[in-house]
Amino acid sequence: MRSVGIRGSKFRFARSSSEQFNSILCALFLALLMVCGCGQPIAPTDQGSSEHRMMLLPDLNMRFGFDLNRFFVETDSIKPNQFLADILLPHGMSYRDIANLSEAAEDVFSVKALRAGKGYAVLTSDTTKQADYFVYEPNRLRYVIYDLKNFEVSQIERPVERRPNSAQGVIESSLWLTMMEQDLDYELAAKMEDALAWAVDFHHIQKGDHFKVHFEELYVDGERVGVGDLHGAYFSNSNNDHYAIKYASEKYNGYYDLQGRPMKKVFLKAPLKYTRISSSYNPRRFHPVLRRVKAHLGTDYAAPRGTPIYAVANGRVTKRGFTKGNGNYVKIKHDKTYSTQYLHMSRFAKDVVKGTQVVQGQVIGYVGSTGLATGPHVCFRFWKNGKQVNHLKENLPEPEPMAESELPDYFEVRDSIQAILDAIDVGEIIALQEG
Ligand SMILES: [Zn+2]
Numbered sequence: 001m002r003s004v005g006i007r008g009s010k011f012r013f014a015r016s017s018s019e020q021f022n023s024i025l026c027a028l029f030l031a032l033l034m035v036c037g038c039g040q041p042i043a044p045t046d047q048g049s050s051e052h053r054m055m056l057l058p059d060l061n062m063r064f065g066f067d068l069n070r071f072f073v074e075t076d077s078i079k080p081n082q083f084l085a086d087i088l089l090p091h092g093m094s095y096r097d098i099a100n101l102s103e104a105a106e107d108v109f110s111v112k113a114l115r116a117g118k119g120y121a122v123l124t125s126d127t128t129k130q131a132d133y134f135v136y137e138p139n140r141l142r143y144v145i146y147d148l149k150n151f152e153v154s155q156i157e158r159p160v161e162r163r164p165n166s167a168q169g170v171i172e173s174s175l176w177l178t179m180m181e182q183d184l185d186y187e188l189a190a191k192m193e194d195a196l197a198w199a200v201d202f203h204h205i206q207k208g209d210h211f212k213v214h215f216e217e218l219y220v221d222g223e224r225v226g227v228g229d230l231h232g233a234y235f236s237n238s239n240n241d242h243y244a245i246k247y248a249s250e251k252y253n254g255y256y257d258l259q260g261r262p263m264k265k266v267f268l269k270a271p272l273k274y275t276r277i278s279s280s281y282n283p284r285r286f287h288p289v290l291r292r293v294k295a296h297l298g299t300d301y302a303a304p305r306g307t308p309i310y311a312v313a314n315g316r317v318t319k320r321g322f323t324k325g326n327g328n329y330v331k332i333k334h335d336k337t338y339s340t341q342y343l344h345m346s347r348f349a350k351d352v353v354k355g356t357q358v359v360q361g362q363v364i365g366y367v368g369s370t371g372l373a374t375g376p377h378v379c380f381r382f383w384k385n386g387k388q389v390n391h392l393k394e395n396l397p398e399p400e401p402m403a404e405s406e407l408p409d410y411f412e413v414r415d416s417i418q419a420i421l422d423a424i425d426v427g428e429i430i431a432l433q434e435g
Contacts, residue, residue: 064121064135064143065156071123071132080116091122092130093148104151109136109144140225141218161219162228168426171209175202188215191230195244195255198263200237211235212424214417232417243421245414252402252410258418260402260410267334267396268312268360270301271342271380272367278302278377281390289372297388298343298381305376307367308349309342311358312380320354326379327371330364340391343379344371 061068078087085098093101102111114120114136123133134146144155167188169178179189192213193202216228233244233255244255244263255263278300279285285296315334319341322328328345330352346368358364369376382391402410 064123064133064145066123066133068123071125072127074122074124075119077119078114078116082116084111084114087120087122088131088134088148091124091148097130097148097151100151101146101148101153105146105153108153109138109155111146113138140220140223158220160225160228162216163219164214164231165217166212166214166420166424168212168424169210170426171205171207171211173207175205175211185227187227188213188230191215191227192233192235195230195233195246195263196235196242197269198265199242199244199257200235205237209235209237210426212421212426214420214424232421234421243418245410245417247410247413249406249409252406256402256410256414258414260407260414262399262402264360264399265396266313266360266399267338267391268310271309271312271340271378272301272303272307273310276302281392288374298341298379299390299392300377300379302375302377303367305346305367305369307376308363309345309365309367309378311360311362311364312340313338313360315339315358317352317354317356317358317364320348320352323371325372327373328365328368329371332358332364337385338396339383341381341383343381344369344373344377346370346376 074091084102085093085095088098088101089095105111115138119137121133121135122131123135124131131148134148136144136146138144140158141160142155142157144153146153167182167184169182169184171178172181175193176189179185192211196202212234213230214232215230217224218226218228229246231246235242243258245258247254247256257263279296281296281299283295283297284293286292287294287296311332313332313334315332317330318333318339319329319331326341326343328348329341329343330345330348331339331341333339342365344367345365348365349363352358352364367376367378373379380391381388382394383389384394
């Protein structure tokens with residue numbers, strides 16, 4: 001047995017699995033908070049404040065477009081439940097000033113979007129007087145300057161350098177474990193999963209399966225800040241080869257197989273990410289709330305309350321309403337044949353009303369337990385010609401293939417990416433045990 005290495009790499013994010021899980025939860029939580037529009041106090045995020053503190057202001061010269069030697073600089077990270085006023089009042093600002101600033105910020109970077117754990121700096125040229133600037137860093141890619149005297153707000157994007165890189169791995173147990181063992185970060189694993197989700201069932205991969213990825217890493221001021229585009233991914237699953245090639249042109253943008261067929265199908269497999277089926281389609285189910293046999297004509301997906309629910313395909317919203325049984329629900333008509341319905345939502349997504357055109361993957365609402373439900377879940381109902389069917393047993397329509405006229409351009413891109421992927425050496429692969 002051998003463990004595999006990374007080619008030409010400088011992976012810096014070695015996270016534990018619990019941290020990865022936290023970051024998923026945290027993203028869900030954040031998404032929730034953002035749509036709540038909680039305003040002040042500043043909403044808490046994860047405990048990652050120390051990380052952000054470290055990235056902010058490693059040396060105090062030119063930063064944020066200022067010569068910091070001209071200022072007294074206070075840097076910190078926003079604490080959970082800390083108000084903007086808590087930060088700025090000690091710097092000579094009045095409540096009036098802060099209200100004016102909030103108003104000026106509304107269209108650029110609202111102070112309601114400030115999050116605990118993120119870094120900030122207060123720049124003061126004369127400490128006997130009011131501070132001059134409040135600088136907030138939502139991430140390493142950008143920062144926001146709040147001019148405290150003129151009530152002007154600007155958001156600055158940092159120049160990002162994209163460096164190509166490749167990686168590979170052989171599955172010992174799970175994809176996540178393999179990625180972690182090699183210091184590949186969560187973002188890259190998620191991108192690979194997105195590209196290949198239709199071809200590979202990542203819940204049922206086996207020892208000896210292996211993958212290769214070609215992607216770009218993003219650098220700001222020489223520091224790696226994340227993963228950019230995933231250009232191509234290869235996965236060998238039970239000795240079957242799967243390639244996903246990223247292709248973008250005027251008409252197309254997405255992942256395609258070697259023949260130029262979209263990797264993405266017309267329907268998502270499930271209306272939620274990171275979910276499990278808690279109750280299957282079953283015409284003879286014993287209903288847990290009604291306590292009698294009642295056909296269950298949907299598939300239940302359990303997830304924490306507030307988890308975003310996605311439209312599984314493009315379509316038009318035909319119903320958005322409430323009934324005692326369904327709770328809050330949305331129904332979408334996809335074409336002449338198919339409609340889908342999503343029950344028990346805690347809330348609807350903003351702007352999703354009857355008549356709205358939605359696209360696959362668009363958030364239409366949030367998991368809840370309204371109506372007849374024992375716990376938070378989505379009851380997902382799939383209608384075919386007016387009848388409810390088990391979508392997991394349906395032969396669903398295939399996506400439209402790429403136009404013939406586009407193929408020569410696509411094949412050129414495909415060939416170069418496939419050549420890179422094929423040249424990546426995964427080393428010795430532990431043979432699958434037959435039988
Ligand atoms: Zn159900």
